[in-house]
Structures are given as structure tokens and as C-alpha cells.
Amino acid sequence: MKAAPGIEVSPSADRVTISDVADALGLTKGTVSRALNNYPDISDATRQRVARTAESMGYRPLAHAQAIRTGRSRAIGLVLQTDVAGAQRPFLSDFLAGVSNAASDASWTLTVAMSSGGNEMLATMRRLIEERKADGFIVPRTLAEDARATLLNSLKVPFVLYGRLREIGDCAWFDILGEEAMRKAVARLAGQGHSRIGFVNGGMEYNFSYLREEGFRVGMQEAGLKVDENLVVNGAMTREVGRDKVVELLAHDKPPTAVLFAVDMAALGAYDAAEAIGLQIGQDLSVISYDGIPECAWVRPKLTSFRVDSKMAGGRLAELLIRHVRGEHPSTLRETAHAMLWPGGSDGPPRLTTEELANRVAGAI
Amino acid sequence: MKAAPGIEVSPSADRVTISDVADALGLTKGTVSRALNNYPDISDATRQRVARTAESMGYRPLAHAQAIRTGRSRAIGLVLQTDVAGAQRPFLSDFLAGVSNAASDASWTLTVAMSSGGNEMLATMRRLIEERKADGFIVPRTLAEDARATLLNSLKVPFVLYGRLREIGDCAWFDILGEEAMRKAVARLAGQGHSRIGFVNGGMEYNFSYLREEGFRVGMQEAGLKVDENLVVNGAMTREVGRDKVVELLAHDKPPTAVLFAVDMAALGAYDAAEAIGLQIGQDLSVISYDGIPECAWVRPKLTSFRVDSKMAGGRLAELLIRHVRGEHPSTLRETAHAMLWPGGSDGPPRLTTEELANRVAGAI
């Protein structure tokens, strides 16, 4: 009595099952299972015998058959946000490659879902958890107050943040030291002779913005420069907003000769602003940014930026998550990496003083 | 006797199981299962009673518990290639969103893996199949001769191509009518007064290249123009190669006043070539392309291109695949959609004749 069946399950369903292995060894499948899972009540001799024949027979357990008993299916969950402005897109491919490869290496798989953010994203995660489609999650683009972390914590589902949290609970994370990059960028600009340096930050809903701003400030202090609060703005995640912010800074009566951006996408807006006003990027106005999106190399002059290795990040996140699911304590699962300076021609010694620059700007408007 | 355990499986493992539903109804779980799966030996009354209480109790079957018996887990497999030149990246996010959303709507999930292509990609697919991590595959970027299709066919695993195959076997596909876009592009250029139109095709390993070239030729014929084979080149998938191809075409003694590209990424190279030679895109040289990547809007003048709705494509592919897995015959699962003209300033009436253009080019080199 067959119901509407769909595709015939290929008769080549000749997978090697645990029972096959057991029969070949003259053991029961229970014993084989315990041997493979390192139960203490199996003799070393048997354990090795089992391991060898399982290997030679090409036995690999079906993750979802295990999952029905254990609740774990060796799957990493990744929920992406669809409509975020810009910056995510260029890295997505590399990031996925990193996660996917690391997962494969551990015989894990990657389940991805996309949702529009907010509550819908939480609902999506809930569904994946409830249906046991993911044993844990990678949480990209950590927010200053991240409801995803809260949810997963309360559900006791393992997760690893890409980015840090303001109040560090017991969670695992991986992050690139954006603050360090900002610090170095300021040092570089100061070394070129800039003393009035503006800072265009990203959206304050993201935690990285706080870190990068702090890095900017530390850098200024180390360079012996004073931060003019009028030259510190935020909320620039897109080219358009970046443009507007630069115009805003340049309209100051003592405009900055250099502007540091927290985000490449916004920094591209500086080119538009410069073109509109008639300034040469890299000479009249120096720009340094962060992310290392491909567009950096396409604009003229090339945008000096701190490049993030997204593929590596994805790989590290996956490994940390797997270790977390396997039982390691989250507080031991924290890693950072450095962004790498990727020099272009967008920064250099100031050709104009702030006064001259102010005149140029005034003349253009 | 517990083995090294890992994270405690959350005690909130209070999912509603099929037994719960059965108990609540005074039926056996077998009956409930058959009722929910529309077996013919269940009375309509019972079927509806079961459906209602299952719904009200919030019962949703565990996909991987079903899979152990049925072999299907309601998962779409998507294997992406890591190192392809360019064009994939900009659309990945939209494409994933489309696939993911369509999958979610049907209570399916999306398993993605990335690999470097060729045999490694086939091995990755094999692994996913063997481990039952995917019930079927979406095969993006169809090649002229696609080993993936061959493999999946021989394994009798359902799949849907994004793109068509040269020799249409019994497979399902979704595709955008690139040839139609090329045809319209030629008509547009001809209408603007161009008579010498070059064509820079993509790599001939991709099947779409054959289609688009055919579209170009049909368009030329319909416009009453003769194709100069010297002005038809291929293999341009990147900005750099695109640039070189344009230079090559312009070096012709009767250079084209308009160039049609099969791929945006390559068309961007035309801007570099034009800048090097000192030509105005849109006036001295008209360019129309295809894909609709975001960069089209960032270059000056904006690149006229035929935009592909990747999100929609992903969604359609997912739905077709699901229907395929459910048993519909692949030959009934074929869809196409249109690319949409996205006008920029990169094309227009020719300012120069081909002779004048040749002189300009000669002067510049």
C-alpha cells in the first residue's frame, strides 16, 4: 500500500550500515556503536578492530539516524540577513567558503537560511532548532545588543559570535581587531603629517562601531592629537551616507585633512564628495578605511584599507562552533585576528592646510 | 554509562511527537502517520480529525526521523564554486535569499557547500547524497557539458539546472532568456544608428555563451546588419579580460561603434579601455551588457545592462526542485524568465563614424 511516492529512492541505497560492520566482525551493533564512540567499557583490542574494519568497509554513520537519538546532526546553522546595507555582500562568498570548508573537514554540513532580520530572524532560528536542523549557530554581524545571543543562550543552544559583545557573557566569539586597525590608521595618518583627522563611524547598532571608535580615540591619543568631537560622526554604512558625512565634515570651519572610515562602503562616498567639491583624494583629502572590499582596487586612487580575511574568519568560526557543540566551554572559545593594511593611494601627506582646505570647500559650494 | 557527552541536550526537548498526537486522539501512531501522509486506507473523517489536532497541538514531524525510513529529509542541496571569476559573487546574496525563502515556505531547508570545482565538486555532491544531506540539487552556472548533471542523472538524484543544457536530456531547468536580451540589445543599438556592432562573449565553457551569441546573431539579422566575425570574440568573464578584448576590437581598421557584452563584469573593462584610449563611453563608444550587477550604477556613465532577478531565480529553482523531488517529471519542470533592460548612459547614437573612431584610436596608440 504505497502512498503518492515521489521519486523512487534509488535502489543503490547500498550504504554500509552499522549492522553490516557488526556482522562482519561477529559483534552486535550496540558494541560497534560503543566502540566507535569511545565508550569506556570496550576493550582496546576490540575498539581498534572495529575502527579498522569500519574504515575499510567505508562505513560512515548517517548523521540523521544518529540525530534521532542524540539530538545532534553535525550541522552548522547560519542565518543571514537579507536586506542589510552593503557591506555583507562582497564577503559572503569567501565567508561561506570558509565556513563550508571547515565544516566539511569535520564531516559537518552547513544549513543556511536568510531572513529579513529582527523577529523574523529569531523565528527562523527557532524553527531550525526545533526541527533539529542545526546543532549550533554562527551569528554574524554582532549587534551591540544582540537578541540572537539572548535567544540562543536561553535555549541553551551553542553559538559563536562573529564579533564581540559589549557585556561579555559566557559566549564564544571570533573577531577581527578593528580597533587595532583604527589605531594603526591614525598612526599612519599622523605620521604623514595630518593633525586634523575626522572619523566616520558605522551604525551604532553594531558592536564593532564602539570598538573602532575607541581604537580611533586611542590612536589619536597615542599620536598626541586632540579629538575634535565635531569631526566624529557615525551611522555611515553606505556609499550615499558616507558621501553626506564627508560633506558634513568638510563644511566645518576647520575641516579635517584626513578622514578615517570604519567601513569601506562608506569610504567610497568620500570619492563622490571629493569629486563634487573638486578635491583630490590622497592629496587634498586623505582617506583610510576598513574591510578590504574589492571596490577598493577599482576606484582611483585605490582606497587604502585594512583588509579582513573573511574566508579565514568563516573557517575559524566553524571550528569554534564545532568544538563548542562537542562540549568545550564557550569562555575558552575566543579568538581574534588582525586586519591587514592594504595600501592604496588614498592617503598621503596633506597638500593643504585646514584653512586652505576650508577655502577650497567654501569656494565649491 | 555516558560517553564524552558534549553539550547537554536541552531538557526542553519537549517537542510534540507523533505519539503525543496519537495518544490525544486515541489512535496509534501508525494511523496518525498514514492519515497525515494521505494514505488511501484512512477515512476522511479520521484524516481531518488528525489533521486538526496535529495542527492545534503544533505537531511538526522531525525531518530526519522521517528520513531514516523514507530517505528524504526535505533539504535542498546547493554546491557553489569558490574560485570562479567574478560574476557569481554579486548575486550570491540575492540568489541565496530566493532559494532559502522558497525552501522555508515549503518547510524545507537549504544545505550549502562550497568546493573548488571539477572533481572536488562532484565528490562534495557525492558526500551530500550518500549522507542524505540533500534530497536534490540546484546546479548553478550550467556548463556546456556539465559533469554534475551527468553524475546526478546516473545516481538518479533529482536536480534542477540554473541554465539550460546543449543537449536537453530529461532534466529540469530554470533560465533567464539571455539570448532574448542580446537580441533586444542589438535592436536598441541599431535603432540608435549603429551598424558596426561588436560582441564580447563570456567563456565558452558556459552554456549561456552559446545562447547569447546566437541571440546576438539573430538580432543582427533582424536589424539587417551583417556580422563581422572579426568583431566577435569570447572568453571575457573579468574586467581585465574585458578591457583587453575591447582594445582588440578597437584596434580593428574598421572598429565597432558599439560593443555588446555577454557579461557585466567584462563590460566594466570597456571603461578602462575607453579611459586609456581617450574615448567617451556612451558617445564615442556605446556599450550594452547583461547581468545587472550593482557596479553598473557606480561607473560613469552608468552601464546600460539587462538586469537579472537573482532572487526570483533562486526562488523558482527551489520550487521546481521541490516539485521534482515530490515526483513530478523533470520535463514538465522547465521555466524561463526575462531579463529586464536597465538603461544607463553607456549607449546612444554614435558620435563618430567607424573611420573617425579608427583615427582616434590610432592616434591614441
Add this chain to the structure above:
DNA sequence: TTTCTTGCCGAAACCGGTTTCGTAACTGAT
């Protein structure tokens, strides 16, 4: 009435694993 269908459901096997429990055989101490 009797017999044959048919409709409808319960019982139980099954999928491929994991985990608990019980026990035979081997220690080692008395």
C-alpha cells in the same frame, strides 16, 4: 443466512543508529 468484499484501523516490524541493563568470564583478595 452465508460468503465475499471492502473500508478502516491496530499491531508490529522496520529504518539506522544509541544507550541501558544484565551477565558471563575473568580477575584478585581472603
Add this chain to the structure above:
DNA sequence: ATCAGTTACGAAACCGGTTTCGGCAAGAAA
């Protein structure tokens, strides 16, 4: 030699579903 304690495995239950099989009851045909 006896007895308690280990060691190492078999047996069987279990996870959450699906599918087969058998049989009861009601209706149809004889």
C-alpha cells in the same frame, strides 16, 4: 576454594517516525 569486584560484551529497549500485515465490522452479493 570462595567470593566480591571488574571487564567486556550481548540483548533489548529506545529515538520518532513509516510501512506492512492482518483482522474486525459493515455492507454487498449469492
